[in-house]
Amino acid sequence: MNDPLSAANAAGLPSELPDEPTTPPRSQWRDIWRQFRNHHGAMIALVLFVSILLFVLIGPLLWTIEPTYVDIRARNQGFSWAHPLGTDQLGRDMLARLMAGGRVSLAVGLTAMSIALTLGSLIGILSGYFRGLDAPLMRLTELFLALPLLPLLLLMVTLFREPLGKALGPAGGIFLLIVSAIGVTSWMQTARIVRGEVLGLKEREFMLAAKSIGTPIHRMVLRHVLPNVLSPIMVAATLGIATAIITESALSFLGLGFPPDFPTWGRLLYDAVDQMQQFPWRVVLPGLCISLTVLSVNYIGDGLRDAMDPRIRGR
């Protein structure tokens, strides 16, 4: 019952033990999970990431203060039972704002990252694997690398904000616009890295072996190439989430992002910078949220890469 995937990976190893009929079936993902659990940093990061997710997803159901409700009498308050994380300069509850902001920031980060990753891996593999596509696709990548991000985003927002806003509501429209804008403008590094890896892989013996037994192209790519380039993709993904969250806050700051009454972590951070000296917590809290998310995603990526690398696994 061996998964063909692990067989493919194992093809890179010097020898493969024949399956004992008495041993229970082993799936590759279970192996990865076992390996992953041994990575202490990654496990802590996973727990942290899941708790951040729970905080922003379940939190608003338990803490029901509106994040945009202005209570002017309660402005600039410190930590209290009524407002566990204090209030901002207009008396809006910081806890509620952090939860609402986290939803948006995480959604933007994850979605934009998956768009960038899908595009980047696709283009990277295509251009690495198919010699004929290499030159045009790499020139396209260079073209995108040369595009200045902000003017391009400005143009996209100007052109598409209103029609999208009308179709999906102001927040939905701008969400789609921002994630696609960030996704479409940040896939190039992934594509470059993946292409390089694929070019190296193509010359390996196991690829030659697979080709010699007549493996069709789609199987070559899905079963042999993709699993072997997963680790650089994972690293790119973790970095991508961080960049997407930061880019979103930069956009909001320029007035191109979400409407101003729509809290995101980046916006909370920027709004608080003016009064950093009097109310340092207002800067620290959203900053901490962004850093912890980015850090935990990085560690998870690190753990995954180690767990998925057949050369490290089992050591």
Added chain:
Amino acid sequence: MRLKFLMLGAASAALMAPVAHAERGSDGQLNIIMWQAPSTMNIYLSGGTKELIASSAVLEPLAGSMPDGTLFPRLASEIPTLENGGIAEDLKSVTWKLREGVKWSDGTPFTADDVVFSAQYCMDPTGGCAQLAKFEGVEKVEAVDPLTVKISFAAPQPDPYSAFVGSQAPVIQKAQFEACIGEKAPTCTEQNFGPIGTGPFKVTSFKTNDVITFEANPEYRDASKPAFASLTMKGGGDAAAAARSVLETGEFDYAWNTQLAPDVISGMEAAGKGKVQAAFGSLVERIHVNLTNASSDLPEGERSTTAHPHPFLTDIAVRKALSMAIDRALLVEIGYGPAGQPTCNYVPAPAAWASDNTDCLQQDIEGAKKLLDEAGWTVGGDGIREKDGQRLSLLYQTSVNAVRQDFQALIKQWWQEIGVETELKTVDASVFFGGDAGSPDTFQKFYADVEMYANNFEGGNPAPYLAKFTCDKAPGPDNQWQGENVSRYCDPEFDKLVAQMATIVDPAERGKLGQKLNEMLTKESYAIIPLVYRGTASAVSNTLGNVQINGWDSELWNVADWTRTAQ
């Protein structure tokens, strides 16, 4: 008896104190921090306020403005009026009498030729003078005799106090700048960085965008002034650091433009070394109501044009209710502190022009609800009012600015309370104020229902500022979306009064008509909802005396009178 005697003694001592004034240079060194540093000393080559302040310590105009907006003579001996014959009956010329015995800081006498030359210098078509607007309509400037200058206009000017009035249009020395006219103007670095002036100080060294040092002008016309022997103007840092260096550490005596959040300022003032003062000019933060339909269902080129009236903002009850729901005093407290005042006026100053319209200052949520009820706007299922299927739902846009976003959040909530739904939008300031006819996000295009920004007028004459609201000045595709009648306000009566204004000279009468125009825009039509009368804040050390902050002229307009007081 003895107590009374003592008190009399104290009172007379207090009276005596200001009389014993200082000698020139007796108060030592004055330090000013300008966090945006001046790049030149020649105001004719820069439109910036920072250069205006630097140059006004050296160069002087014929007349300046007092903090209340009234004119006072500087290099002129008196302000020309119709009564003293300074202004011609046909309003086509004005004659200035110059002060006698004024000398440049190099010791040569100041004459009418210098004034004539300054006008030529700025009006040279190849020179690119930054203050050309001050000379608009001027046909020629001629010297009648060494102490008399006649300025002639192409058309009658009811308000001739523009050229050589205010520090934006000072007199420069002919002998020094003679070779620098026209295209050569920017190349005369030595002259532009160290102009010879008639003012209280003269430049000793100038490092562009860094430090300027001055010393007292030995030829200044008042032998006892300035009290300071030298003046240093240092650039660099940001508004917060500049304010701190005056209010907390006391390194500097004066910091220009310290626009900071009110609680930041009050924290710094607590150190007791200085105070923040605000210069109130004519800057008003206001909401413009779009009287035309900005809906994106309309084809491009017809949105926000007078062809399509707004579906519900044309109802004055709605506009009035929007204004009544706003607590202006709270907006000031949150956003501007001492650098703001609640206002109901579009023209808040000068005093003669400001209407005594104060009925908007009191927030009245219940009154606004009642007004909407009476107008037939009933609360629907979701808490939003509607009439005949039309919901009161607004798009509220402004530029990106922390204070403006706070205002948006507050006002949105107040409007929510009276049953008006608000969607907020922010636009980058360079786009919003950029005036690009191709962009849908400029304040002139106004593809929104209400928008908020601030504007002011130059000098002491609000008439052109009010005249921006005539019917023909509404931005639209036919004028490439230029013009500042962004509310698309159109009232033939208003246009008639604006035309009448151009024929009136008497200041009192002009002011009265101005008040009427102001009221037509605000409390009679609510096409404009004024919010906050804004000043520019500057931090002043407690050890400086006689500082009178001025929103109508350079902040250093009376630097000759500044003294050091014992703390």
